[in-house]
Amino acid sequence: MSNTLNVAPALKNPGQLYPFSTEVFVEPTEVFGEAVCFAPARLEGTALGAGETVKLHGSLAAEAVRHCARCLCEVRVPIRVDVDETFAREADPDEPDRYPFEGSELDLTDCVHDNLVLELPIRVVCSEDCKGLCPVCGINRNLDSCTCLEGGVANPFSALKAMVENDEEV
Ligand SMILES: [Zn+2]
Numbered sequence: 001m002s003n004t005l006n007v008a009p010a011l012k013n014p015g016q017l018y019p020f021s022t023e024v025f026v027e028p029t030e031v032f033g034e035a036v037c038f039a040p041a042r043l044e045g046t047a048l049g050a051g052e053t054v055k056l057h058g059s060l061a062a063e064a065v066r067h068c069a070r071c072l073c074e075v076r077v078p079i080r081v082d083v084d085e086t087f088a089r090e091a092d093p094d095e096p097d098r099y100p101f102e103g104s105e106l107d108l109t110d111c112v113h114d115n116l117v118l119e120l121p122i123r124v125v126c127s128e129d130c131k132g133l134c135p136v137c138g139i140n141r142n143l144d145s146c147t148c149l150e151g152g153v154a155n156p157f158s159a160l161k162a163m164v165e166n167d168e169e170v
Pocket residue numbers: 068069070071072073125126127130131132
């Protein structure tokens with residue numbers, strides 16, 4: 001599966017907007033110490049050729065598969081982001097944000113990957129009501145119950161751990 005966009009018409013007719021809509025596959029990537037997978041992204045917008053550059057303007061929609069920070073279950077996070085990027089034939093040290101291209105095709109892989117990663121929330125939870133894992137025995141308290149934390153806190157270590165985890169949730 002290729003992530004390329006043919007921009008031959010935009011290069012041939014500078015100044016004219018060419019609408020496009022394409023699907024882009026993004027490899028799983030490590031973000032915030034977690035492997036994040038992405039459902040195929042859809043990039044829709046217009047391509048504008050200007051000499052040796054092509055500007056893409058549009059919106060990117062995808063879904064990231066993350067894990068709940070409390071109970072570790074899978075959470076699908078929808079992502080929608082406006083994209084405004086320039087591809088250039090020649091690298092320009094003054095314009096480090098540009099993506100390179102050759103011929104008449106843009107490889108959208110890096111551009112889409114970068115835009116998605118920037119939009120990822122640092123932390124996700126499956127639900128605001130998620131009870132998380134028991135800090136003592138580790139069971140998923142959404143699915144099961146245990147008596148570890150009953151009748152106040154059994155030992156100082158679990159109290160400390162519970163405090164730390166509550167802090168993280170703010
Ligand atoms: Zn959860």
